[in-house]
Amino acid sequence: MAQFYKVKKKYVQRAGIAMGIVLIGISLVINGLRVNDYKITITKMRNQKDEYFKESENSPITDQEIFRGLLYYDIQPKYKVTAKLKFIDSLSIIKVLRNDGKLTEYSRFAVASFLMDTIEHTVILLKLLNEEEGKLFLPFTDMTNGRQTYRAGRYLDINWKKGQKTTDIDFNLAYNPYCVYNYKYSCPIPPRENFIKAFIEAGEKMIPEQE
Numbered sequence: 001m002a003q004f005y006k007v008k009k010k011y012v013q014r015a016g017i018a019m020g021i022v023l024i025g026i027s028l029v030i031n032g033l034r035v036n037d038y039k040i041t042i043t044k045m046r047n048q049k050d051e052y053f054k055e056s057e058n059s060p061i062t063d064q065e066i067f068r069g070l071l072y073y074d075i076q077p078k079y080k081v082t083a084k085l086k087f088i089d090s091l092s093i094i095k096v097l098r099n100d101g102k103l104t105e106y107s108r109f110a111v112a113s114f115l116m117d118t119i120e121h122t123v124i125l126l127k128l129l130n131e132e133e134g135k136l137f138l139p140f141t142d143m144t145n146g147r148q149t150y151r152a153g154r155y156l157d158i159n160w161k162k163g164q165k166t167t168d169i170d171f172n173l174a175y176n177p178y179c180v181y182n183y184k185y186s187c188p189i190p191p192r193e194n195f196i197k198a199f200i201e202a203g204e205k206m207i208p209e210q211e
Contacts, residue, residue: 039075042172046072053181060178060185071205073148079171079202083112085125085164094126096139099152099179100186105129109136114169116198123194125158125167134160138169139190142200149205150176153190174203181207 050069053059061067092108106126113122125136141153154174160167177187 035077038077038080042075045173046070060181062182070207073172073202073205075172076202078116079200081114081116081169081171082166083114083123083169084166085160086111086113093129094124094191096126096188096191098186098188099177102186104188106137112138112167112169119198121196121198123196124191125160133162136160136167138194139188140174140194140196140200141190142196142198144199144201148201149203150180152177152187153194154203155188155190171200171202174200176204176207 053061053070054064054067087110088108094106094108095103096106097103106128109125109127111122112125113120115121123138123140125138127136131137136158138156138158139153140156142149145151145153154176156169156171156174158167158169178185179187
């Protein structure tokens, strides 16, 4: 009888291990599908933007006939991070300089802290004084500027819901200001406190030369 239970226990353990392997496999497949769906969604957004830049009368592109599309980094899920928010209680106003010398007033809404490659970074999320609730702005610079990305920095739009103490920051959605494509546009210059000491190899690159 004791031998029977030993054998039974042995098979139960093997079955448990096999089931664990199956569950891990299923989890990997599901995660793979999620990553694939995520990449498809970002790709569609990029294609739609290219179409808008190519066809719209409101496009910042000065010569739409030769425009063949924007240049992007490959989509990498690691550049979508969850940031902890530390709200700035008092109304803290920052005057952000624009490329034409004008100033725009924003409120410092929250300090956002996130990990990237095990290193913690912090940025300030801004809000226009007359902007609707939940629409935040992150102008930032990083160590790719002047190399593969616009030297003055890039932008991100952040959606935040009241009550949330965290928010997603997806650098795969980082985009260039319109003044990159047309000098007639006035664009905010990212404040020094939003320099990220890392190579953010995600989102839009400098526009390629197009003939």
